[in-house]
Amino acid sequence: MLTNQMPAAVHATTVLDRTEPAPGIVLLGFYAPELAAVTRPGQFLMAIPPGGERTATALGIYEAQDRRVAVLFSVCGPRTRELAGLRAGDRLEVTAPLGNGFDLSGSPRDVAVVAGGIGIASLLLPAQALIASSARVRLYYGARSAALLVERDRFAAEGCEIHCATDDGSYGRRGFVSGLLAGAEPRPDLVLACGPTPMLRATAAACSALGVPAQLSLEETFACGVGGCWGCVVPIDRNSAQAPRFPGPDKGGSDTVNARVCKEGPVFWAHELRW
Amino acid sequence: MSGSQAAHAAVDLSVKLGRLELAYPTLMGSGCYGSGEEFAAFADPAKIGGVVLKSVTQRPRLGNRAPRLVATPSGMLNAIGLQNPGIDWYLEHDLAERVPRPWKTIGSVAGFSVDEYAYVTQRLAARPEIDAIELNVSCPNVAAEGETFACDPKLTGRVVRLVRDTTEKTLIVKLSPNVTDIAAVAREAEDAGADALAVINTVRGMAIDVGTWRPRLGNVTGGLSGPAIRPIAVLAVYEVARAVKIPIVGQGGIETVTDALEFFLAGATAVSIGTANFIDPRIPERIVEGLRAYLGERGLLSIGQIVGQANRGFAGAHRCEGREG
Known part of the structure; x- marks a missing residue:
């Protein structure tokens, strides 16, 4: 990352x-x-x-x-x-x-971009960058209702394929976007997701089942936003390249450490989170 | 330079806390400013008196579970839980890799026993990167144990006495507002050898989510900071200033020069800025410029001339009746 x-x-x-x-x-x-x-x-x-x-x-x-x-x-x-x-x-x-931003190195060819509600706001720039590098980009986009699926035409205009889900069934499939992602055919090489925490957890589970690596842009309350207050942490594997340096169990520390969402994140590999 | 600007430039904002000399009477509050480096790109390091580092304990601490922050009216609740790598790792990594800065660096020590405070202080204060020590005997977010010290005048005295023997460097003791008589705790800390007092730490508080019926902080309770606590802090400084002779670092919701002036007038020699850095990291330097202008406009030459002025005549307030100015 x-x-x-x-x-x-x-x-x-x-x-x-x-x-x-x-x-x-x-x-x-x-x-x-x-x-x-x-x-x-x-x-x-x-x-x-x-x-x-x-x-x-x-x-x-x-x-x-x-x-x-x-x-x-x-x-x-x-x-x-x-x-x-x-x-x-x-x-x-x-x-x-x-913050760190998404890791788009490694030339992914087929990427699923997964948005929960206003989480869409962090996903246009990576979608544009991927399309510019000739990757296929599918947007999986969930919201409470059709009216809240904002900017989907914009993503389509950029060249994304659009798959929507709404809680009330007013547009696209009725249900959660993670369910939509779970049925993605063919399986993407990489998933980028942003949205509320329950949606990200469900997305991480779907990606784990699919065997696809996922980068999650986390939502957390910030105070400073620059790493100074340690108010916005998420537990992460101490061996992650993103983990703040902290003593391991041999030195009285832990295998799981708290990383700052604003500084080490907001984007983390789903498989490295210990939430 | 115009005449008035020249007068402002001549204003002396330097202060002393024990042996610690500060170019400006502004500290950045512990836990609010990281190591200082996190803010160095946004603030002018040459316009900051000192940075109080995040508290360190003897053993590593993962800190509390999220959520650790809740925004509240005119303030915020936090319950970080003293996340830190422990003194060994801290000295070897965090402190060793610090970038030199013009501000003074004040190490903050927290603990769960009298001996732990002494041990950590001795190790930390021995380092040349550390100019002074703040004793955090008042953290409200560690299952009540941490704050026990500052809530008990005798225990505060014991901790300070033992720690005092471990270092010659300036020792600032940070007091809790969550007590019946803060002046009594202040006197004990002074008698035990404290060089200065930081007044106040956060006020205990809580917020509940009415959707889930659960506390909004992972730790259930937290410490309230921001303008919501400013009047509490101003009174605490005012009362402590009457009780002790050592300098006071006033803190609690300072966002503007006017806020800072209240603390100086109540008896603070310096002020500490915490939560306001989360609004705009340039607030501390604006306060410094504001102090310079305020003093310059009144023909005052140093910040010391206003310290405790609101406390003058407290005992004999009636004598001031009818006096103008």
């Missing part, structure tokens, strides 16, 4: 565009040429609250092209509500790019 080599910085940006692909979901594009140039698929940013809310908000980077970076998020509390209130021309400061 990759580590984040690129030093992050605070970028002062200006909002370029704001749309609502669905009620309560906002796509916010902003002018950030330097950030667009260095962002890798699967990385995230911390949006410094523009209007007095406390603690920055971690958001997956949805688009990064030319001079524009965009985030796609659902409004779920006061901080995201504040960000959703931004309009074209407003200022927004972001600390980015953060």
